[in-house]
Amino acid sequence: MTDPATPYDPGSAQGPGSAQALLEAVDLHKSFGPTPALDGAGLRVRAGEVVAVMGPSGSGKSTLLHCLAGILTPDKGTVRYRDVELSAMGDGLRSELRRTDFGFVFQFGQLVPELSCLENVALPLRLGSVKRKEAESRAREWLERLEVADVADKRPGETSGGQGQRVAVARALVTGPRVVFADEPTGALDSLNGERVMQLLVNAAKETNAAVVLVTHEPRVAAYSDREVVVRDGKSREMEPVT
Amino acid sequence: MRWAADLVLGVRLAVGGGRTSWARLALTAAGVGLGVTVLLLAASIGPAREAKSERVQAASLNSTEADTTLKARYVSVSWQGRLITGVELAATTPDAPVPPGVGRIPGPGELVVSPELLDLMRTEDSVRARFPERVIGVIADAGLPRPKSLTFYAGLPEAHLDSAHAVTGFGSERPPSTLLPIYRLLMVAAISALLVPLGIFVLVATRLGATGREQRLAAIRLAGASRNQVRWIASGETLTGAVLGLFVGVALFFAARPLARFIEVEGVGFFPTDLLPDPLLGAMIALGVPVVAVVSALLALRTEDVGPLGLARTVELPRYRAWWRFALIGTGALLIVVISTVGSYWQVMSDARLAVSLGLGIALVLAGTGAVLPWLVGKVAHRLEPDGIAPLLALRTLRFDSGTPRVLSGVVVVLTGSLTLQVLLGVAAQFTAAPPSDTPGRWVLDLPQHTPVRSLEEAIALVGGVRQVSEVRYYYSGTTSIISADCAEIAERLEVDDCVTGSAYLIGPGPEPGTELTVNGQQWVVPQYRTLTGDMPQLVVAGGADPVLAAIPPTELVVRGSPDESFGDRLLAATGRADRGVTLRRQFGAGQVELFTSLRSGVIGGSVLLTLLAVIGLAAAAVDQVFERRRATAVLAANGVPEKVLAVSALWQSAIPTALGIGLAIPIGLGTAWLVAPTERFRVDWTEIATTVAAAAVVVLVVSLCTLPALRSAIRPASLRTE
Numbered sequence: 001m002t003d004p005a006t007p008y009d010p011g012s013a014q015g016p017g018s019a020q021a022l023l024e025a026v027d028l029h030k031s032f033g034p035t036p037a038l039d040g041a042g043l044r045v046r047a048g049e050v051v052a053v054m055g056p057s058g059s060g061k062s063t064l065l066h067c068l069a070g071i072l073t074p075d076k077g078t079v080r081y082r083d084v085e086l087s088a089m090g091d092g093l094r095s096e097l098r099r100t101d102f103g104f105v106f107q108f109g110q111l112v113p114e115l116s117c118l119e120n121v122a123l124p125l126r127l128g129s130v131k132r133k134e135a136e137s138r139a140r141e142w143l144e145r146l147e148v149a150d151v152a153d154k155r156p157g158e159t160s161g162g163q164g165q166r167v168a169v170a171r172a173l174v175t176g177p178r179v180v181f182a183d184e185p186t187g188a189l190d191s192l193n194g195e196r197v198m199q200l201l202v203n204a205a206k207e208t209n210a211a212v213v214l215v216t217h218e219p220r221v222a223a224y225s226d227r228e229v230v231v232r233d234g235k236s237r238e239m240e241p242v243t
Numbered sequence: 244m245r246w247a248a249d250l251v252l253g254v255r256l257a258v259g260g261g262r263t264s265w266a267r268l269a270l271t272a273a274g275v276g277l278g279v280t281v282l283l284l285a286a287s288i289g290p291a292r293e294a295k296s297e298r299v300q301a302a303s304l305n306s307t308e309a310d311t312t313l314k315a316r317y318v319s320v321s322w323q324g325r326l327i328t329g330v331e332l333a334a335t336t337p338d339a340p341v342p343p344g345v346g347r348i349p350g351p352g353e354l355v356v357s358p359e360l361l362d363l364m365r366t367e368d369s370v371r372a373r374f375p376e377r378v379i380g381v382i383a384d385a386g387l388p389r390p391k392s393l394t395f396y397a398g399l400p401e402a403h404l405d406s407a408h409a410v411t412g413f414g415s416e417r418p419p420s421t422l423l424p425i426y427r428l429l430m431v432a433a434i435s436a437l438l439v440p441l442g443i444f445v446l447v448a449t450r451l452g453a454t455g456r457e458q459r460l461a462a463i464r465l466a467g468a469s470r471n472q473v474r475w476i477a478s479g480e481t482l483t484g485a486v487l488g489l490f491v492g493v494a495l496f497f498a499a500r501p502l503a504r505f506i507e508v509e510g511v512g513f514f515p516t517d518l519l520p521d522p523l524l525g526a527m528i529a530l531g532v533p534v535v536a537v538v539s540a541l542l543a544l545r546t547e548d549v550g551p552l553g554l555a556r557t558v559e560l561p562r563y564r565a566w567w568r569f570a571l572i573g574t575g576a577l578l579i580v581v582i583s584t585v586g587s588y589w590q591v592m593s594d595a596r597l598a599v600s601l602g603l604g605i606a607l608v609l610a611g612t613g614a615v616l617p618w619l620v621g622k623v624a625h626r627l628e629p630d631g632i633a634p635l636l637a638l639r640t641l642r643f644d645s646g647t648p649r650v651l652s653g654v655v656v657v658l659t660g661s662l663t664l665q666v667l668l669g670v671a672a673q674f675t676a677a678p679p680s681d682t683p684g685r686w687v688l689d690l691p692q693h694t695p696v697r698s699l700e701e702a703i704a705l706v707g708g709v710r711q712v713s714e715v716r717y718y719y720s721g722t723t724s725i726i727s728a729d730c731a732e733i734a735e736r737l738e739v740d741d742c743v744t745g746s747a748y749l750i751g752p753g754p755e756p757g758t759e760l761t762v763n764g765q766q767w768v769v770p771q772y773r774t775l776t777g778d779m780p781q782l783v784v785a786g787g788a789d790p791v792l793a794a795i796p797p798t799e800l801v802v803r804g805s806p807d808e809s810f811g812d813r814l815l816a817a818t819g820r821a822d823r824g825v826t827l828r829r830q831f832g833a834g835q836v837e838l839f840t841s842l843r844s845g846v847i848g849g850s851v852l853l854t855l856l857a858v859i860g861l862a863a864a865a866v867d868q869v870f871e872r873r874r875a876t877a878v879l880a881a882n883g884v885p886e887k888v889l890a891v892s893a894l895w896q897s898a899i900p901t902a903l904g905i906g907l908a909i910p911i912g913l914g915t916a917w918l919v920a921p922t923e924r925f926r927v928d929w930t931e932i933a934t935t936v937a938a939a940a941v942v943v944l945v946v947s948l949c950t951l952p953a954l955r956s957a958i959r960p961a962s963l964r965t966e
Contacts, residue, residue: 071465071551092469098551099467112462114259124466126252129245171466 021080022047022211023068023179028077029234030063037063038074039234043213045179050202050212052225053236060234061215062183068213069102069181070094081179099124103172103180103210105201107187110168111156117167118143118152124175142170146200162193169201173208180205183215191220198224246475249468253479256459268484270863275488276495277856278445279532283496285438286524291517299388301343304330304410311409312339313348314399316691318823320373321815323808325393327360327370331407331823333399340412342396344386351398355380359391373819389512390504397823406693406824431598432667432919433846435605436660437853443613443653444860445488445532446539456480457549465551473549478537485536489529568614572911575607579918605663605915612659612911613652619907620648620900633888636879637895640872648900650864651943654857655904658939661850662912663919665931668843670916670924682735683806684710686814687799691824696797699825702817708805715799716792720760723753724779727786727793732801737775737783744787747772751780767791799828858942865897865950873957890951897947905936 023045030038037060045051045068055061066072067079070086079086081101086094104110111120121139126132143149146166151159156167165185172180182201186194202224205212216222230237257268304315315332334348341348345355354376356364361381364371376397387394399407460473468476500515520528582601624641627634641647690696696714703712713732718725730742737748749772754760758769770784786792804810811827818825869876876889909932917925 092471095464095467095469095472097467098465104465104551106465110462110465112256112459112466114256114264114459116259119255119259123463126248127463127466127468127472129248175467 021045023079023081023213025064025068025074025079026077028064028067028074028079030060030067030072030074036234038067038077040077041231041234041236042077043068043229043236045211045213047178047211048206048209049227050205050214050225052214052216052222052228053231054217054219054222054228055231056217059231061217061231064231064236065181065183065213065215069104069179070097096128099128100175101178103175103177105165105168105172105180105182105185107184111164111171113156116153116155117148117159117163120156120167121171121174124171128175139170139174142174143167145204146170160193161189162197165189165193165197166200169197169204173204173210176208177210179211179213181213181215184217185214186216186218186221194218194221245472249472249475250479250482252463253476253481254483255479256476257480257483267867268487270867271484272487272491274447274860274863275445275485275532275536276491277859278441279489279492279528280495280499281441281852281856282445282528282532283492283520283525284518285434285441286520286528287518289524290519290521291513294517295388295513298343298385301414302386302388303413303415304408305412305415306408306410310336311411312336313410313412314404314407315410316399316403316407316824317826318397319815319826320819320823321812321827322363322367322370322373322393323812327373327393327395329395329397329823331397331399331403332410333404333407335409342382342386342413344383345396346380349376349379349396349398351400352376353379353398355382355396357382357387357392357394360393360395363393369816373816384514384516387514389507390514391507391512402695403691403693403822403824406691431602432605432660433664433849435602436609436657436664437849439606439609439613440653440656440660440853440857442535443656444856446535447650447653447860447864460549461551464549470549474541474544477540477544481536481540482533485533489532492532565615565618568611568618571607571611571614573611575604575609575611576915576918578604578607579915583918601919605919608911608915609656609660612907613656615907616652616655616900616904617648619903623899623903632884633891634895634899636884636888636892637899640892640896641899647864647868647896650861651897651900651904653860654901654939654943655908657850657853657857658905658935659908659912659915661935662908662932663916664846664850665935666913666916666925666927667920668846669926669928669931670920671843684804684810685735686802686804686811687828688802688814688818689826689828690796690798690800691822692796694796694822694824696800698821699800699818702821703800703802703814706804706810706813706817708810708813709802711803713801713803714797715801716786716795717798718762718792718795720762723760724781725760725762725792726781726783727789727795728783728801729787730785731803733783733785737777739773739775741773742785744785745770745789747782747784748775749773749782750775750777753780753782762791763795765791765794800825854942858946861943861946862949865946866953869893869950869953869957876954876957886955890954893950893954894944894947897943901940901943905940908939909936 021044023043025041025043028038028041029036039060041060041064043051043053043064053061053064063072067074070079070081070089073087081097086097089097098104111117112123115123118136118139121142122132122135125135125138130138140149140152143152146169148159148163148166148170151163151167156164159167165188169185172182180201185201186197189197198221202212204210212225214221214225222228227238257264304313304317313332313334315330318329318331320327320329330342332342332348333351339348349355352375354374356374356378358381360370361378364374364378374395374397382394382396384390456477460468460477463476464470464473500518503513503515503518506512578600582597582604620641624638627638629635629638688699690699700712703709711731713729715732716727718727728736730744730746733742733746733748734740737750739748747770753772754769756769756771760767760769767789769782772782772784784792802814804814815825815827879889880886913927913932
């Protein structure tokens with residue numbers, strides 16, 4: 001274990017404890033006012049694996065994902081990414097982590113409507129000081145891999161729901177993240193589009209050895225995972241391995 | 244240079260994004276632009292007044308004791324209450340200077356006129372009839388105080404050569420005319436009352452589309468931008484709108500400037516070239532508007548934490564930060580009270596530093612009023628629990644949305660300032676009212692030297708409505724002012740009823756009866772007199788046939804006739820035929836009345852302009868609010884909330900802050916006026932106040948009604964689309 005105060009270098013090839021769990025949450029508690037959302041939940045994610053977090057509405061699965069990603073700080077418990085505690089990091093470092101090591105695919109609200117799809121995908125790279133030309137070139141490659149190169153110059157509002165989600169997946173993967181957090185990524189899509197988005201997301205993640213933390217309540221979507229964790233009343237429970 | 248890239252990304256967000264972001268940018272630019280235009284106009288008033296004053300001084304006759312080159316005299320003609328002033332002049336040396344804006348000195352029977360007078364002469368035969376001379380030219384702009392000046396230069400008739408003054412040329416360095424302290428007070432209050440809401444509207448304009456902006460910033464935070472980066476991005480976005488608004492404002496200002504030539508309100512007008520902002524103030528506007536816009540955006544981000552999941556607004560914040568809002572009002576009021584205690588308003592207005600401090604006090608009170616409103620609305624929205632769905636929706640929205648109250652703050656500050664100014668205008672009007680000694684129908688004609696009095700009296704006798712004409716003669720013996728007039732004039736002037744020919748009255752110290760004085764080169768014995776009290780020492784004699792006094796040429800003709808303004812015109816038209824040098828003395832304080840009128844016009848004009856700006860700002864912000872909340876509104880509509888309920892809710896959303904704003908504006912506006920104005924002159928015209936308040940309420944209601952079409956469009960199912 002590393003001292004939580006140890007400076008963490010996001011994006012470095014070798015991090016402390018890389019052979020073990022990439023991301024680990026232990027005994028997380030989180031309340032919003034008087035309402036408890038997490039009550040001792042925990043989760044371990046290894047490099048390259050796809051973990052589905054399942055549970056009914058209001059069970060705390062999205063809160064668990066937000067805590068794992070460092071977007072929310074738990075009231076109690078620890079989240080360690082490559083053996084460094086996230087709550088010990090400042091906003092700048094956590095922002096850098098989101099830009100370099102983490103990727104996000106949400107149900108909606110993740111794309112900037114003013115930017116074209118290409119610019120949206122290039123955004124994390126641009127924020128990280130990658131030159132515009134290079135950033136857009138890499139973004140275009142990802143749009144091609146996700147079969148949405150034709151919408152590169154369109155704005156999100158001008159694309160279909162499925163296309164928009166694929167653009168979001170491209171944006172999540174363009175920086176080569178170690179973990180992709182997906183919160184109901186197919187929730188707003190029809191089953192055909194949902195299947196395709198999941199195939200592309202999981203395949204692309206496997207190709208880059210990125211872990212995926214997938215929050216869903218749909219067993220059909222959870223079927224793409226290597227294992228499932230169920231969250232109920234703020235507590236998590238490991239399910240039998242998916243066959 | 245990471246910050247520069249983030250700033251550029253902000254600019255990209257502002258200009259990209261198709262119709263929606265362009266509309267938002269256009270709204271911001273229009274709002275800021277209008278504000279900048281008014282600011283530039285305000286910054287031009289000083290230089291414009293200076294330019295006008297320089298032209299007036301350059302055209303004034305210089306009669307120093309140096310070598311004289313001209314004979315000249317001021318003359319005037321009145322037409323339908325409009326005074327046409329001019330100079331009759333004749334060169335006495337070949338190298339005599341010409342007046343500014345004039346090609347050559349007109350000879351006898353020749354006339355050079357201002358463009359406005361030329362127009363009037365072409366369209367009105369009665370005006371043409373008063374100028375029998377041949378028009379040989381038009382006075383250029385350099386020779387006119389303002390574009391619509393009615394003025395002329397005429398050749399001096401030989402008959403009046405003796406009565407004209409010997410002058411050396413044109414241009415004098417007279418000290419600038421001083422304003423009555425109450426007018427200064429009015430101006431200081433007006434500047435504060437107009438500039439504070441203007442600042443608020445510029446700020447509001449830069450915050451248009453803030454909700455959408457926060458959502459965008461949240462998406463960018465999710466992509467990995469730090470708080471610091473987001474601040475730069477937001478700055479870039481705001482800066483784009485502010486800079487674009489600045490350009491729009493400058494363009495509007497220069498586009499509107501030529502119109503100045505055609506606009507004159509109550510005798511106040513400027514040439515387009517006069518309207519050039521003071522360089523320092525111009526630079527302050529150019530730098531200040533973008534800086535203030537960026538600082539306000541950054542301050543807003545300090546109280547609204549944009550996280551990767553969206554906006555985490557600290558809803559309880561106003562409860563803890565109410566103190567500074569009241570502190571603004573308190574500090575302002577304290578400043579006014581302290582300054583008022585230092586001396587009377589008269590002393591305060593004579594001291595520039597105290598006057599500026601008073602203006603600052605008023606500005607602080609007004610700014611505080613604007614700041615208190617959003618807090619008050621938040622408080623009330625938390626307390627009220629209405630039964631109706633529409634007010635409930637409105638109150639719940641107002642709890643978390645400071646957009647509408649923020650915009651209405653500007654309207655409330657305009658209203659508060661207007662109420663203060665209304666009372667101050669009333670006070671100034673009391674000071675301006677003509678004293679009771681000015682009897683209606685009493686017209687005083689000042690006569691130039693060597694004027695043909697007999698011809699004038701014959702001409703006056705032909706004017707319909709003349710009841711009586713009195714000759715008044717003045718002579719200063721070196722120790723005593725002697726006034727000789729008939730009993731009708733003396734009775735009116737001194738309010739005595741025992742006057743008969745030969746009666747005399749002494750006011751103040753004077754020679755004993757029987758004292759011999761030299762009057763007009765002859766010996767004159769002071770008659771027996773009755774002593775009266777008064778301010779001006781003088782010996783008034785009903786001269787009658789006294790040969791010594793009768794030999795003094797009359798300096799005034801007092802005509803009693805109709806009180807109508809047209810009577811004065813007819814008098815001057817009649818005397819002008821004999822001698823255009825005869826001038827109609829304006830009633831006591833008439834000059835102040837004119838000055839007050841032009842000041843009042845300025846204040847009212849500024850208020851109207853600002854109200855217009857308020858309406859535009861309010862409309863833009865209201866539409867922006869509807870647009871920003873379109874998804875929430877569409878969801879409500881989709882869930883079966885009737886359109887009527889949504890519309891009424893939108894009206895409630897404006898009505899609640901408006902009612903609270905009026906509740907603030909009335910006591911604070913009147914209270915400020917009470918602190919500022921001399922206590923004994925403080926009066927409130929409740930009808931006027933009620934009219935102003937009702938007008939403000941109606942404006943807000945009408946603007947809210949105007950947003951209903953936008954609301955109808957917002958509740959379409961298409962608004963439910965997310966990205």
